[in-house]
Amino acid sequence: MVKEKIIMDVDTGTDDAVALVMALLGEEYELLGISAVNGNVELRCTADNSQRVVECCGKEESVKVYAGADIPLVCTLDPQSAQARYPLPIRESYGEVDNMMHGFHLPLPEAKHPYEKRSSIFWMAETLLQAGEKEISLVPTGPLTNIALLLRTVPEVIPHIKRVVLMGGGHFIANASSAAEFNIWADPEAAEILLQSGLDITFVPLDATHQALISAEEAEEIAAIGTAPAKFVSAVIKERIARYSRRDRDMAEYGAAPVHDALALCALTHPEVLKDVRECDCHVDIGRGISYGRTVFDLRERVQPEAPNCRVALGADKDFFYQWILGILKSGKEC
Ligand code: RIB
Ligand code: CA
DSSP: OOOEEEEEEEOOSHHHHHHHHHHHHOTTEEEEEEEEOSSSSOHHHHHHHHHHHHHHTTOTTTOOEEEOOSSOSSGGGSTTSGGGGOSOOHHHHHHTOOOTTTOSSOSSOOOSSOOEEEEHHHHHHHHHHTSOTTOEEEEEOSOSHHHHHHHHHOGGGGGGEEEEEEEOOOSSOOSSSSSOOHHHHTSHHHHHHHHTSOOOEEEEOHHHHTTSEEEHHHHHHHHTTOSHHHHHHHHHHHHHHHHHHHHOHHHHHHTEEEOHHHHHHHHHHOGGGEEEEEEEEEEEOOSSSTTTTOEEEEOOOOSSOOOOOEEEEEEEOHHHHHHHHHHHHHHSOOO
16 A cells, blocks of 8 residues: 555644544554644643654654744734634643643553654654655644745745645634634644645535534444544544533534544545545734634635646545544554
């Protein structure tokens, strides 16, 4: 099997963690390294959580975690912006407010090894420049700050990037605001920089991830696999179900939760998991109004449409996704 060479840029978080386990154990992936970004929680947590996941899978000798940007490009320069207040500084959060969806540290043992201190932007640039043409795919599952900084500071990497398959955006569904999905909302300008790069971009948005929910019964089946990574994946899915049920009425009804980021990784090697895929022109609303951070996919049926700059999936095959998760975890060695 030819392995897909990938770099993941993550804001680990619970669903990023599931995606990392799949990338670390999946035979179809050669995970070259992990770049952490501020997002679900502060950078020191997203990097530390990623390191904990790598060690849970026993891959700390071969897969390193690098820290990137701990603040978005520009949106938090306005202290009155909603983004400036997210996430709460850790000192406040440890005290009163736990992060609603992700907590600050994953339910894993403390990392035995520190994550790399070298900037992930420099590591990604060096790794890509040493690679062949279109050799490495990027899988961003958090805000796109690191990716934008990479593209702006070292544009020579672009010919070495095969494609970008990202979790982000929403057409009919939003979460961070009434108009925008979190990964894009958290750094709208970064996402627009990626969209203007000319790279081959696939969006796996909320419209797709919300069609690939994992239930509590399925989480129990995952736990029964019995390995440490399987038990961890089961635990975080059950935690996600509990937290979604407290917030989202439809999720409470389903008794299930999306595992957004893992679906993006699945789509990289199994595009058949995505449904209703459209090639289109997309841009991000970077005005400072109510729709700031919204992904605007132009799906109009025009005789002469704008040249597409991405593809977006408006659906997903839940059964394929779940079997993919089971298959990788069942094949993963005990560690
Ligand atoms: O909107 C969902 C996305 O935001 C996921 O990547 C989740 O981890 C958060 O980063
Ligand atoms: Ca994420």
